[in-house]
Amino acid sequence: MHGIKRTRLTPQAAEAKKLxxxxxxxxxxxxxxxxxxxKRRKEYTTEFLDQTTxxxxxxxxxxxxxxxxxxxLLGLFPSLSPEEVVSHLTTDLRLTTSYLLVxxxxxxxxxxxxxxxxxxxxxxxETVKWKEEFWKGELKLVEKMLDADSRNFHAxxxxxxxxxxxxxxxxxxxxxxYTQSKIESNFSNFSAWHCRTKTLLAxxxxxxxxxxxxxxxxxxxxxxxxxxxxTDPNDQSGWLYHRWLIGSAPPLEVLQREIKNIxxxxxxxxxxxxxxxxxxxxxxxxxxxxxxxDEDQIRLKEEARRLYQRLxxxxxxxxxxxxxxxxxCL
Amino acid sequence: MASTSTSASSAIKLDIPLHIKxxxxxxxxxxxxxxxxxxxxxxxIYWGLxxxxxxxxxxxLDREGVIEYVLSCWDxxxxxxxPHPNHDGHILxxxxxxxxxxxxxAIDRVDVESVTKFLLDxxxxxxxxxxxxxxxxxxxxxxxxxxxxSLLGKLDQIPTEKREQIVQxxxxxxxxxxxxxxxxGAESHSGQVWVCTAALSILGRQDLIDIPxxxxxxxxxxxxxxxxxxxPEKLEDVCYSWWCLASISILGKLxxxxxxxxxxxxxxxxDLDDGGIADRPGDWVDVFHTLFGVAGLSLLGYPGxxxxxxxxxxxxxxxxxxxxxxxxxxxxxxVSYP
Numbered sequence: 001m002h003g004i005k006r007t008r009l010t011p012q013a014a015e016a017k018k019l020x021x022x023x024x025x026x027x028x029x030x031x032x033x034x035x036x037x038x039k040r041r042k043e044y045t046t047e048f049l050d051q052t053t054x055x056x057x058x059x060x061x062x063x064x065x066x067x068x069x070x071x072x073l074l075g076l077f078p079s080l081s082p083e084e085v086v087s088h089l090t091t092d093l094r095l096t097t098s099y100l101l102v103x104x105x106x107x108x109x110x111x112x113x114x115x116x117x118x119x120x121x122x123x124x125x126e127t128v129k130w131k132e133e134f135w136k137g138e139l140k141l142v143e144k145m146l147d148a149d150s151r152n153f154h155a156x157x158x159x160x161x162x163x164x165x166x167x168x169x170x171x172x173x174x175x176x177x178y179t180q181s182k183i184e185s186n187f188s189n190f191s192a193w194h195c196r197t198k199t200l201l202a203x204x205x206x207x208x209x210x211x212x213x214x215x216x217x218x219x220x221x222x223x224x225x226x227x228x229x230x231t232d233p234n235d236q237s238g239w240l241y242h243r244w245l246i247g248s249a250p251p252l253e254v255l256q257r258e259i260k261n262i263x264x265x266x267x268x269x270x271x272x273x274x275x276x277x278x279x280x281x282x283x284x285x286x287x288x289x290x291x292x293x294d295e296d297q298i299r300l301k302e303e304a305r306r307l308y309q310r311l312x313x314x315x316x317x318x319x320x321x322x323x324x325x326x327x328x329c330l
Numbered sequence: 331m332a333s334t335s336t337s338a339s340s341a342i343k344l345d346i347p348l349h350i351k352x353x354x355x356x357x358x359x360x361x362x363x364x365x366x367x368x369x370x371x372x373x374x375i376y377w378g379l380x381x382x383x384x385x386x387x388x389x390x391l392d393r394e395g396v397i398e399y400v401l402s403c404w405d406x407x408x409x410x411x412x413p414h415p416n417h418d419g420h421i422l423x424x425x426x427x428x429x430x431x432x433x434x435x436a437i438d439r440v441d442v443e444s445v446t447k448f449l450l451d452x453x454x455x456x457x458x459x460x461x462x463x464x465x466x467x468x469x470x471x472x473x474x475x476x477x478x479x480s481l482l483g484k485l486d487q488i489p490t491e492k493r494e495q496i497v498q499x500x501x502x503x504x505x506x507x508x509x510x511x512x513x514x515g516a517e518s519h520s521g522q523v524w525v526c527t528a529a530l531s532i533l534g535r536q537d538l539i540d541i542p543x544x545x546x547x548x549x550x551x552x553x554x555x556x557x558x559x560x561x562p563e564k565l566e567d568v569c570y571s572w573w574c575l576a577s578i579s580i581l582g583k584l585x586x587x588x589x590x591x592x593x594x595x596x597x598x599x600x601d602l603d604d605g606g607i608a609d610r611p612g613d614w615v616d617v618f619h620t621l622f623g624v625a626g627l628s629l630l631g632y633p634g635x636x637x638x639x640x641x642x643x644x645x646x647x648x649x650x651x652x653x654x655x656x657x658x659x660x661x662x663x664x665v666s667y668p
Contacts, residue, residue: 002567002609002613003609003610003613004613004614005612005613005614006601006608006612006613006614006615008603017361018361021361021362024362025360025361025362025365028362028365028366029365032365036416039416040416058366059366061366061367061369062368062369063369063417063418063420064369064412064416064417064418067418067462067464070464107466111464111466115464151561151563151564153512153516153517153519153561156516156517157511157512157513157515157516160515160516188563189563190517190561190562190563191517191561194505194517194518195517197505197506198515235563236550236562236563237562237563240507240562243506243507244506244507316588317552317554317587317588317591318549318550318552318586318587318588320585320586321545321546321549321583321586324583324586325542
């Protein structure tokens with residue numbers, strides 16, 4: 001049980017609760033027994049769909065019942081017109097929408113939804129209008145889910161799934177805009193930053209973007225993330241994104257510019273562990289740059305070591321890690 | 331603030347007898363919530379039984395009763411275990427069934443050939459692993475497949491080519507922060523980090539893990555109150571005392587966590603009236619958090635507990651006996667605490 005406050009019940013109150021629940025338990029068990037009995041006997045009839053709905057209303061995590069429901073529908077579809085199939089799927093999508101609003105993190109509900117969408121037939125007629133409309137509706141739903149909880153990983157994963165399944169693909173730049181709006185409304189939304197790394201990589205790969213252009217695009221990203229870092233230097237989301245932008249072998253000027261920017265922030269926020277972490281790591285990267293001479297290399301490593309030693313004081317919970325990191329600078 | 335909470339909770343100890351009693355009574359409290367969670371029953375028994383083993387009382391549950399129940403969960407059509415009688419077979423309940431039967435030394439009563447077939451059928455050509463024939467994909471299932479097959483001594487039944495595809499698939503789920511997600515493209519999450527690190531460990535492919543990067547990410551999961559979260563900028567939860575801690579133990583960097591603060595946080599989440607451990611202090615307890623709290627404490631060297639294996643989440647003694655022990659580092663068992 002996640003996040004439900006414990007309350008103490010007196011033995012009398014516990015007994016009263018049990019009595020009150022007794023009727024519900026009996027009704028639930030009777031329904032469960034009926035549905036599972038028919039499932040065992042393979043009674044795949046339409047009238048019976050309502051019974052599975054009743055059971056799922058009470059327990060949308062009962063995946064065996066979702067499986068049973070799909071088997072009933074699969075048995076039914078070959079004898080139905082495409083319109084009737086669409087009508088059944090519409091009902092089930094509505095059902096899962098209502099469940100997801102209450103249980104946004106139940107895998108089995110998301111699974112059933114995917115199955116419904118993937119089962120939408122071509123049509124009407126020679127068109128694929130049904131598929132297009134259904135998939136487009138999904139984007140709206142998932143945006144609603146992410147408005148309600150912008151970190152729900154089920155919803156983010158589902159979003160990626162919907163985007164890759166759309167019969168008519170949207171330009172990837174739309175997704176950049178979406179993540180930007182999510183980030184700007186809350187810099188702390190690491191899920192949106194994460195999605196942005198994947199979207200940018202996908203764009204660069206698809207368009208065969210050259211090095212220079214990637215660098216220009218990254219410069220714009222540096223501006224965006226710098227806003228986040230200055231807004232709240234204690235929020236790690238922006239720092240993680242910054243580190244992604246820097247990568248493992250950044251151009252020298254970019255690295256020097258970013259170190260300078262973070263040093264400015266460090267002066268304003270001398271106890272920000274994230275500032276010091278970034279400075280230590282980037283200083284080490286600088287020491288490894290081909291253009292760095294031996295003397296500077298020693299000096300930079302020493303500087304990084306001092307930064308890690310400073311972190312041992314600022315961020316004591318992780319002092320053993322900083323100690324290991326400082327040793328690696330020698 | 332943080333230091334106050336640590337010193338306050340350091341006076342508390344792990345109440346083993348109370349938690350054992352809580353686990354033994356789980357089946358007696360048949361309220362509505364109990365019936366609504368029957369799809370987790372076999373997992374629940376695994377959580378309770380493993381917690382009992384770690385707390386040094388492997389015989390806390392009625393052995394024959396447990397074995398009979400596991401066997402009654404068999405789904406003939408799928409050829410494997412469901413989570414409860416008449417429920418459909420699934421990879422999630424399959425692993426629990428195997429783990430329980432191994433801990434009860436009753437694996438000879440399982441149709442291993444059938445379970446192996448069910449498991450091998452789960453591997454898709456792209457190296458992903460499905461939960462059942464309906465086809466849901468998740469790196470959790472990849473781990474379960476590898477853990478189950480190796481526990482059954484059948485890991486070599488995966489053809490070399492497929493094994494390589496599985497490795498490639500896990501790599502595709504790795505992110506720039508060193509962590510892993512549910513599917514390619516998904517955000518890193520401590521639960522998925524554990525399943526992927528442990529899966530790579532079973533396959534002997536730890537070389538695909540960036541240890542300093544992932545170790546740093548995992549150590550940053552610890553919050554000022556000592557608890558661990560599952561992703562950046564999220565709340566702490568006792569279950570991450572397993573997902574994060576077991577991962578960082580496989581990486582050999584367990585000392586990158588503040589042990590005392592985490593022990594204080596887990597102990598503070600106990601229900602000292604009725605037993606069990608909650609997700610965080612003051613919340614309702616459940617057997618899932620009870621296991622992962624106790625398991626986390628065991629990795630941290632809390633006194634009076636048995637060793638747990640961070641790759642299999644089973645008693646280390648049993649994993650050693652099966653010859654499955656992989657490289658990892660735990661903290662030395664303390665004589666007393668604090």
